[in-house]
Amino acid sequence: MTSEIEYGKTLLIEVQDKLQECQIHLRDYLDERKNGVETIDSTNDFQTNLLSIAELSIDLFVEAELLKTWTDIFGSDIPYFSFDRQLFSYNDSDVFDVTDDVVLAVRGLTKNYNLGKTTVYALRGVNLDIKDGEFVAIVGNSGAGKTTLLNCIAGLDTPDYGVVFFRGRNLHELGDPAKSKSRLLEMGFIFQSYTLLPHFNTRENVALPADLAGLSKDLKDRIENLLEGVGINQQAKQYPATLSGGQMQRVAIARALTNRPAVIFADEPTGDLDSVTGKQVMDLLKKFHEETKTTIVVITHEQDIANYAERRIMMKDGIITPR
Template sequence: MTAIELKHIIKSFKTPTSNVEVLKDVNFSADSGSLSLVLGPSGSGKSTFLTIAGGIQTPTDGVVQTAGKNLEQLSGKARDALRLDNIGFVLQSYNLVPYLTVGEQFKLVDKIKPKGNLSHEALEGILEDLGIANLVNQYPASLSGGQTQRVAIARALYPDPAIILADEPTAALDSPRVAIVGQLLADLAHKRNKAIVVVTHDLRLEKFADRKFTLLDGRLKEGAPEYAA
């Protein structure tokens, strides 16, 4: 089943001197049960692509269908509800609440979304897999970049979303941790029928992907990149 579909997406931003087109006639789809990797260098439009797919940004032109809904036809409140119920985001900013411990980050999710989250046992398993089970009493300020990144991944997975959108989820991780995260995402896609889309320049994730795309200068094509990473 198609979980995300982008049709003829254009995204442009006006500056005082020009009109910058960040995405140029982008077409993309991701199915449930698959891990899609969108590879591209910095400045290629990856973050813009991901936030449009998740309804955080709106395109200048084109159609976005996420979880079976045309986002343009939804009110702001309905779009927020769709994201809450269906999409897990792993963003580069991490968005951890600084005054909450790691464990309390998940309790906050319970308050915002009381039903449908992972069981305590399933969450513990993810924390163990990611090597952060011993950090539940730590505050974000005391974590390394790699630890913060792994906490952000776990928090995105905890609501058990049908769609997971991740922006550079392995940027701060060494190769063994990249392998753990890559395998975890692949297992979630294949065993739990999730649609997972990762935008990254990290070629170490290629072997875990079902489909690979290249985004370069705002244009998307299917296939591994030909540029030097």
């Protein structure tokens, strides 16, 4: 076992060394970009740095896979990827050429969970752009990493590596109060289990995000319009316990729209509903998308639900896969 441990240590050192070397080339490359040097010729190091990053990335991929295999076989004598987590942390969206029409830009998103002696690789370097006004479905079977991805891009969970730019800001460099404010004012959430407050009636549940944000202007008219829009105005004074599953999800949709968010995240929004009610809920979401052009990201394992989206993104084993 001693030789196997030494081999694992050697691999880890090689990965660390190449990461540090890659970091140097990347910083030089970024300096060149900031100085406006982007012409590839023999008079500058722009091409050299770019090629070095590419070559090192290939080496890193191979050695990282070897290290992962070693860890899976020989246990946790050496933590997998126990190098400096801040080695590749950026706060400049220009690094990734994020265009103005991209509301969400994800690069290298990685998230692992430890369950006893087992490591679950939930996200394995996900790259993703979602444009303003898109209706996107992230599709995959249970365990594909869909909900973990949603939690990370919405700031509900913190990735181990990688960055999430939301409306031009590095989401995970914001403090907790700033992230909470962003979720309250710029994001809407629809969950499979509705998450309505049981002691609030329908109108109070829908108004809650605006109340928390202190947005009282025109609130009454806005809430009434939302209740009517989702077809739940007749149940405005009823409490969740007296509503059907479809009615509760309509309340959740109205609540998600209350603060006019930039993005709505819907995690398995029809998971607890029968097929007929599920179709009604998705028809409602599509109608709101067509009317408001709000960006919608739906997480689902059902192709029928995914077909409502303009773009479908397939996930399997923590990565985005071709269709």
